[in-house]
Amino acid sequence: MIKIENLTFAYGKKKPNVIEDLSLTLHPGAIYGLLGKNGTGKSTLFYLLSGLLFPDKGKVIMNDINVTKRQLDTLQDIYILPEEFDAPKISFEKYVRLHAPLYPRFDHEQLGRCMAEFELPMDVDLKSLSMGQKKKAMLCFALATGTRLLLLDEPTNGLDIPSKAVFRRVVTSCMNDERIIIISTHQVRDVEYLLDRVILLKNSKLHYEGATADITERLSFAVVPTSDVPSTVIYQEPNLAGTAVVYPNPGGEETVLNLELFFNALSVQPDLVERYLKA
Amino acid sequence: MNSNSLTRIKYLLLQDLSMNRKRYISLLVGLFLGALMLIYLAHPKYLLHDGSERFYVAVYDSMPVFIVCTTLVFISELFANFSTKQKRVHQLMLPATKGEKFAARFLLCCVGFPIVFLVAIALADVVRWILSPLLFENTLPLICHKLIPEMLLKTTFYWDGETLDHFLFCAFMTWIATFYAMGSALFRRRALLKTTLCLMGGFILLVLFLENFDIPGESTVDNVFDVMRVVAACILLVLSVVQFCLTRRLYNRIQVISKQTWYDRI
Numbered sequence: 083m084i085k086i087e088n089l090t091f092a093y094g095k096k097k098p099n100v101i102e103d104l105s106l107t108l109h110p111g112a113i114y115g116l117l118g119k120n121g122t123g124k125s126t127l128f129y130l131l132s133g134l135l136f137p138d139k140g141k142v143i144m145n146d147i148n149v150t151k152r153q154l155d156t157l158q159d160i161y162i163l164p165e166e167f168d169a170p171k172i173s174f175e176k177y178v179r180l181h182a183p184l185y186p187r188f189d190h191e192q193l194g195r196c197m198a199e200f201e202l203p204m205d206v207d208l209k210s211l212s213m214g215q216k217k218k219a220m221l222c223f224a225l226a227t228g229t230r231l232l233l234l235d236e237p238t239n240g241l242d243i244p245s246k247a248v249f250r251r252v253v254t255s256c257m258n259d260e261r262i263i264i265i266s267t268h269q270v271r272d273v274e275y276l277l278d279r280v281i282l283l284k285n286s287k288l289h290y291e292g293a294t295a296d297i298t299e300r301l302s303f304a305v306v307p308t309s310d311v312p313s314t315v316i317y318q319e320p321n322l323a324g325t326a327v328v329y330p331n332p333g334g335e336e337t338v339l340n341l342e343l344f345f346n347a348l349s350v351q352p353d354l355v356e357r358y359l360k361a
Numbered sequence: 362m363n364s365n366s367l368t369r370i371k372y373l374l375l376q377d378l379s380m381n382r383k384r385y386i387s388l389l390v391g392l393f394l395g396a397l398m399l400i401y402l403a404h405p406k407y408l409l410h411d412g413s414e415r416f417y418v419a420v421y422d423s424m425p426v427f428i429v430c431t432t433l434v435f436i437s438e439l440f441a442n443f444s445t446k447q448k449r450v451h452q453l454m455l456p457a458t459k460g461e462k463f464a465a466r467f468l469l470c471c472v473g474f475p476i477v478f479l480v481a482i483a484l485a486d487v488v489r490w491i492l493s494p495l496l497f498e499n500t501l502p503l504i505c506h507k508l509i510p511e512m513l514l515k516t517t518f519y520w521d522g523e524t525l526d527h528f529l530f531c532a533f534m535t536w537i538a539t540f541y542a543m544g545s546a547l548f549r550r551r552a553l554l555k556t557t558l559c560l561m562g563g564f565i566l567l568v569l570f571l572e573n574f575d576i577p578g579e580s581t582v583d584n585v586f587d588v589m590r591v592v593a594a595c596i597l598l599v600l601s602v603v604q605f606c607l608t609r610r611l612y613n614r615i616q617v618i619s620k621q622t623w624y625d626r627i
Contacts, residue, residue: 093618129616132454134616135617136616152459157454162450167451168445168447170379171380171383172380176379180372180375181376184372184455184456
């Protein structure tokens, strides 16, 4: 379990807070989606969670240890895959040989399976790969480390269309009851079926945190003809097929989450959406 | 669980060498060319007309400056692995203790590189020895087998001057080494240049400051001069300890994105 307590951070004394008084508990066995507009502090939150930045106030506690201490136990349990990274000019096999021994729960079989799913050979030269291929290889490595906290920043950026489905498959296959995976992304369509919970940041603050099952239990998402918009609609936006709507789901009918629509609804009608979510 | 491990240090060293091998090869080639220039091109007249002993003395006399400069280049590399955001993420997230990561870099920059440096001198001498007969009528024998042990002896155990001078020299070298280590932790990118500029600026200020005092020279009473050298050496050693502690503190406090400080604007 990871406890985030009153986290506040700014990139300078005179600069505005990027993260402000954020408190949250992350439970193992869940895949979290971290959503928010540009500049709302998603990457900063990742850096704070991994101890790469020190908060001005508050703390992040992982397994009863403050992550800023950068203790060995903590580092062996966290892996962050940034959006942009320097892939070294060595073969992937060599990269694994040099880095895997540092992760006590590294799973070589898992790595092999992931690489096979992405159709990448193990002896591939990292230097010769395209950005998307590098991302796939590093993603496989990240999933195989066996760390209890895995932070993926825009993991589907640069991936081709078939690889996005493979991404969802390998992430699901690497999930277990001890693990927390947080995916920060703007490509919500790529991950919306994957997420167990959603964290939404707005104006440097935690705007919403909840289970995707709770959202779909209370809200329905649909695209209807513009003339048939339900009277109970909470939020609507026109699209090419008609009007996309969010409306209450009082019967708790099974419905498919539209994360983009939910995000927009929560941004435009926060009070109304929250009222239905708490109902 | 959080104790240091030699196995992890080994992996950190291997990672460092594999991932930065191009940069290190460039450094080796640069050192080799520098040494070659020094022992070959800088003293052509001895090669042509004089005996091996004079050639040896000439090389030996010019070597200390080269050693000092090279040492400072090595020490400035101490935190080069933290120069970009991506590198900082990689380094800081490596599952090893802070001590192991520091030890790995220290071993590489302060033990590994000096060994490479001695190899570069030997290689340069071998090349000079091979090429000389092609360029000149007479040649001179290999000197590295004599030069390297003497250099090592002189900088460690043996000192032909006064003990106090040796003490002061060692204190100064320790101080300058820790100063450049601190500069590397502080600046990380182009640390050698920035630290050198700071050092020069500091010396100018010190000279301007000392001009206000009447400092006794070597010609004055011996005791006063001796006391001054001891005091200076002690101050330098204390400063060295302070600088080393600051370097470790800066290292422990490195973040992926630094909050802007005065030295970030340089």
